[in-house]
Amino acid sequence: MKLLLFAALRRIHDKEDELKALAAERVAADQLVIHRTEEVRNLKLRLRFREDAIKRLGALASEKLLPEAHILQEKEELLKEVEVLRNQIERNPEVTRFAMENMQLREELRRLKSFVEDGEREKMNEQISILQDKLLEALDWKLMHEKTSQSNSLFTWDSFAKEENEFLRMEAIQNHREVEALRKSLTDSLEAKEKLERRVDELTSQLEEQKEAGYQNMPAASDDQMELKEMVDAIAVASQREAEAHETAITLARENDVLRMKIKVLVEDNNRIMEPCGSFDANAATNGTCDAYLVHGEAEEKQQHDYLEDEKVRDMEHQLNEMLEENEKLMALYEKAMQERDDFKRMLAAYELARSEARDESSCPEKLVEVDETILQKQNEGDFVEEHGRQLSEMMPSAVKAKLDLIAEKLVVVHNVLKLSGLLERTAIDMKAIHSRLDDVFSSIFVKQQEATALVFAASNLQETRMVIDNKFSSLKTGLQKFSSKLHYLEEREVEAKDKLDSCLALLNQKKEELTNLIDLKSKVDITCVKARQSESELKNKIDCLKSQLQVTEARRKESEGVLFSIDNLENSRCSEPEGLNIGKASDLLRLEEERAKNAMEMKKLREKQMSVQKTVVKSSSVSESLNAKIEKLESLIESELALSQEAEAAWLTVAEEKQMLCRMMEEGMVELGKVVVDYQECLFGVDRKQGELLLCGALMQEEMKGMEEMKIMQKMALEDLHSWVVDNRCSSEQVEEQLEQVLGSITGIKVLLHGCT
CATH class of the missing domain: 1.20.1270 (Substrate Binding Domain Of Dnak; Chain:A; Domain 2)
Structure with missing residues (x-):
């Protein structure tokens, strides 16, 4: 019904839209008609102007009008036409x-x-x-x-x-x-x-x-x-x-x-x-889930404890990262110092090589003979410089050796610091590995805890579903028992309703037979009544004909009597008329009198017949009325019996439908009962399976917790070893920087010595 109502409303809405569109089209058509009438009027004005122009041209051709006057009039007419067109455009x-x-x-x-x-x-x-x-x-x-x-x-x-x-x-x-x-x-x-x-x-x-x-x-x-x-x-x-x-x-x-x-x-x-x-x-x-809350609370406490330990580990990692950055800086300085030391060694080796070559040259007298006088003068001028350089060269190895020894001592400290940095790196790598393993173990433990809580919830839900299924099973059993008792009751009601319906139908058929008999009798009475009315109308017509004949004969009789009366009263001047005329008039009068008497007798007989026919009509009409009353009474009884039979049939159908519905519900209940039994077995199996999974998950979680505790102990021991080694070999970065700066200063001093010698 809703769909039909919605479709009807939509059709009404569409019709309203169509009516609105038609109204708009009608308004547009009216406006178009007004526009057309305005155009027709303007065209008539323009046509009149053109006709006047044609007349003026004809007058101009016949030389009745001057050209100047024609031009002026043409100009005036054109101005008027232009004004009309302008008004048409502006007022359109x-x-x-x-x-x-x-x-x-x-x-x-x-x-x-x-x-x-x-x-x-x-x-x-x-x-x-x-x-x-x-x-x-x-x-x-x-x-x-x-x-x-x-x-x-x-x-x-x-x-x-x-x-x-x-x-x-x-x-x-x-x-x-x-x-x-x-x-x-x-x-x-x-x-x-x-x-x-x-x-x-x-x-x-x-x-x-x-x-x-x-x-x-x-x-x-x-x-x-x-x-x-x-x-x-x-x-x-x-x-x-x-x-x-x-x-x-x-x-x-x-x-x-x-x-x-x-x-x-x-x-x-x-x-x-x-x-x-x-x-x-x-x-x-x-x-x-009461037990699950306890497990969840313990898991939350463990998670808090693990979170604090993770925070400590993160702080230590942050400190290790800072120490590693400082160590990287120190390593860069150390590499720079080592590179400069290698440079100094190469310079010393080159200096000793040059010195040995100079000694070899001074020991060869053949080369001194080939030197000219100018070179000897220059050599005499640079003797003092060579002497000073020789003294410096003799002093330089001892100074350089002392500087190198000092650099070696300083670099030992730097080497220890670098060993510490390597140890820190290895410790940091081990800590990262342990931390990643701890994260993995913690995530797996967390997943296991979630699985355990999910299993607890699932087990509790299965327990609840089992209870629900138990209740459903008991309710289905009680419902089926009630349905069986109600089915017996409905069968009894169906038998009673069927008997009542049969009795009502039998009585209804009896009343219908009586009604058909009365209707047949009434039809026969109506036929006789119709025939009597037809005969009555025929008799009435005959009586009317006889009345008209009597009136005619009465008029003729009166006319003949008047003629005879006038004949008797005539004077003697009429005595000479023939007697045959009087004899004829008298015979006609007698004949008319006989006809009148005959017609009166026939009319009397016809009226007697009409009276008998009227009596039969009245009798048949009374019989028909009584039959109509009986028929109406029977029809009312039949209607009441029909209503009772319909009620009995409706009651029987409702009882039968209730019985069918109850049987269908019993069948569905039996099917549902089988499903409930299957669900109950599945629920029991699921509860056992969830409990086994919960025990297995708890055992795995305990093993992983033990492994996590062992890794935490290893992490703690590594941190303690690192801390003890750092305490034993404590050396700040500032001290290392100072020592490296001293090394660099020594290296620069060596450079100065070497440059001075050269």
């Missing part, structure tokens, strides 16, 4: 209407452009897709949970909701298709409208130019006006299409809003349906 309601429509179309175009640019179209598409998804989800949910209805009323409501949801789904798909088609038509109409607007702008500009020119070229103006009219008609058609598209879009938006409201109502209904299930699950969870 179609032009103003088209201008308003053009403005409205531009505003609508601007609004649609903003609608497209702001992304409203995409939003509407997204909303439509979201609504379709929600509607499909609601329909799927309804279809999934439709089989869980436990009563016929819920089943009928679900079937109705299913039909309504299917109808809404089809309507949403159809609306989506219509929206897509309207979008395509809207884009096409927008493109056509833009073209028409450009054309209208061009034509309006041309029209304004022609207005400014004073309408000198009238045929061209008329052609432009016709073209303008055609374009305006095209714009009107396009605007009408766009208005229809806009109206359909509005109707679709309304239908989408209605669909959203219906979807919201369906979601609320689903939430209402799911609330009892949620409360039942919450009660089951609160009643069946």
Whole structure:
């Protein structure tokens, strides 16, 4: 009924839209008629002006009018015609209407452009897709949970909701298709409208130019006006299409809003349906997880303790990272110092090599002979310098050796620090590995705890379901027992209702036979009554004929008596008339008297027959009335018996339907009982399996906890060893930097010595 009502309302809405469109078309047609009448009047004025011009041309041709006067009159007429055309253009309601429509179309175009640019179209598409998804989800949910209805009323409501949801789904798909088609038509109409607007702008500009020119070229103006009219008609058609598209879009938006409201109502209904299930699950969870809360509390305490230890480990790692950064800096300085030391060693080796070569050259006398005088002078001048250099060269190895010994002592400390950095690196790597293993173990323990809690919850839920199944089994048993007792009662009621229906039908058939007999008798009485009335009418006609004959004979008798009376009273002047005439009149009078007596006797007989016929008619009418009363009484009795039989049949059918429904419910109950037994066995098996999994999970979790404790002990021992080694070999980074700076200073001193020697 709801669907039919909705379809009827929609048809009414469509009819109202059609009526509105027809009214708008009628108004447009009226305006067009007014415009046509105005055009006809203007054309008549222009025709009169042209006729006057033709007359003037004829007068000018016959030399009755001067050319100057003709030109002046022609100018006046043309000015009047131009004024008429200007008034026609300015006062034309179609032009103003088209201008308003053009403005409205531009505003609508601007609004649609903003609608497209702001992304409203995409939003509407997204909303439509979201609504379709929600509607499909609601329909799927309804279809999934439709089989869980436990009563016929819920089943009928679900079937109705299913039909309504299917109808809404089809309507949403159809609306989506219509929206897509309207979008395509809207884009096409927008493109056509833009073209028409450009054309209208061009034509309006041309029209304004022609207005400014004073309408000198009238045929061209008329052609432009016709073209303008055609374009305006095209714009009107396009605007009408766009208005229809806009109206359909509005109707679709309304239908989408209605669909959203219906979807919201369906979601609320689903939430209402799911609330009892949620409360039942919450009660089951609160009643069946007392042991789980204890386990969960212990797990939370362990998690807190592990979290604190993890924080400590993170702090230590942060400190180790800082120490590693400082060690990297020290390693860079150490490498720099070692590189400079190698450079110094290479320089010393080169210096000793040069010194040995100089000694070899001084020991060779052959080379000294080849030196000229200029070289000897230079050698004499540089003797002092060579002597000073020789002294420095003799002192330099001892100084360099002392500097190198000092550098070696300083570098021993740096080497110890670097060993510490290596140890720190190894410790940090070990700590990271231990920490990663701890994280893995902790995550696995956490997963096991979650699995244990899930198993506890599942076991408690299975216990609750087992209790529910027990209750359901007991309720099904009691229900089936009640159904069996009720079935026996319904069978007795069915037998009683069947007997009552048979008695009512037998009595009804008897009354119907009596009614048929009375109707046959009444028909016979009616036939005799009709025949009597026909004979009465025939007798009446005969009596009327006899009355007319008696009247005729009475008139003739009176006429003949008057003639005889006048004959007796005649004077003697008539005595000479023949006697044969008197004899003829007397015989006619006797004959008429005999006919009158004969007719009177026949009329008497006919009236006696009419009286007897009337008596038979009255008797038959009274019999017919009595039969009608009996028939009406029998009909009322038959109606009452029919109502009683219908009630008895309805009662029998209701009892039979109740019996069938009860049998069907018993069959369903037996099937449900079998399912309950299977579910009970599965529930018991699931409880045992969950308990075994819980024990296994607890054992695995205990092993992992032991491993985690061992790794924590190893981590603690490594940290203690590292701390003790650091305390024993404590050396700050500032001291190392000072020693490295001293090493660098020594190296620079060695460089200075070496440069001084060279």
